[in-house]
Amino acid sequence: MEGVVSRVDRTNREKLFACITATSFVLDDLRIYLDTHPNDQEALDYWRKVERVRNEAVEEYTKCYGPINSYDVDVKNKWTWVEEPWPWEGRC
């Protein structure tokens, strides 16, 4: 599987994945801030802005490289959730 993925495609995959990691982290941090500051309009605007970017990145990644969440597995004639490396395996 890894061998047939072109270098260009892998770079795109890494970029998309990095975008998901970064935007998810912004939301993780904002979430606990908003729990104690629920009326901070600036933080709410930031949430909306970053959430949009994250949703687009997750949708694109899922479509091209497979699901990050098992609810999004595209079920045809085979269960593909367990085919890709698990996150703790690392790249090296």
Added chain:
Amino acid sequence: MWSYERRLQYPVNIKQRNPRLAQVIISQFGGPDGELAASMRYLSQRYSTKNRKVAGVLTDIGTEELAHMEMVSAIVHQLTKDLTPQEIMEGNFERYYVDHTLALWPQSAGGIPFNACFFQSKGDPITDMVENMAAEQKARTTYDNILRLVHDHDVCDPIKFLRQREINHFQRFGEALRIITEELDSKNFYAINPDFTADLCK
């Protein structure tokens, strides 16, 4: 319920194995100030916490701690992956190896198994928030201690991320404590459990 995402909160990609370091870092998985204790502490405390904002902080930080536990476990796993018997002996890893081979098991660096007595769930939100603030500081100190021993950038980088999160969570629990104290009856300040206000025996 929880939903698993196939990604780490912050990437862990370690090239160089190091079983000696793994035995130190495993404390932040199953040790007294580790991420397993942190997540169980907050996720246990939240049920009886009447303040909605504070219950939200406990739920969301407790959830993030599960992701931190996964990161620490990934670090330990990558530091010990495919070790040879010789590397096990040279890395002083044999006493862990004999019971767990190369699997993850929650213990402290000194080999003490994970124990729920590492944390409290006291049912008094002031008591619990003060405990949580102390817990975040203890975890931050542990990461500081780890960082003094680590010289591999691949290991330092995710550990520094985790250290920073302890500081952030300390801030949030400080705010949670402030929210609770602001809602207290002035006669009840710091004296009586605001979530269990039955009369004390006089």
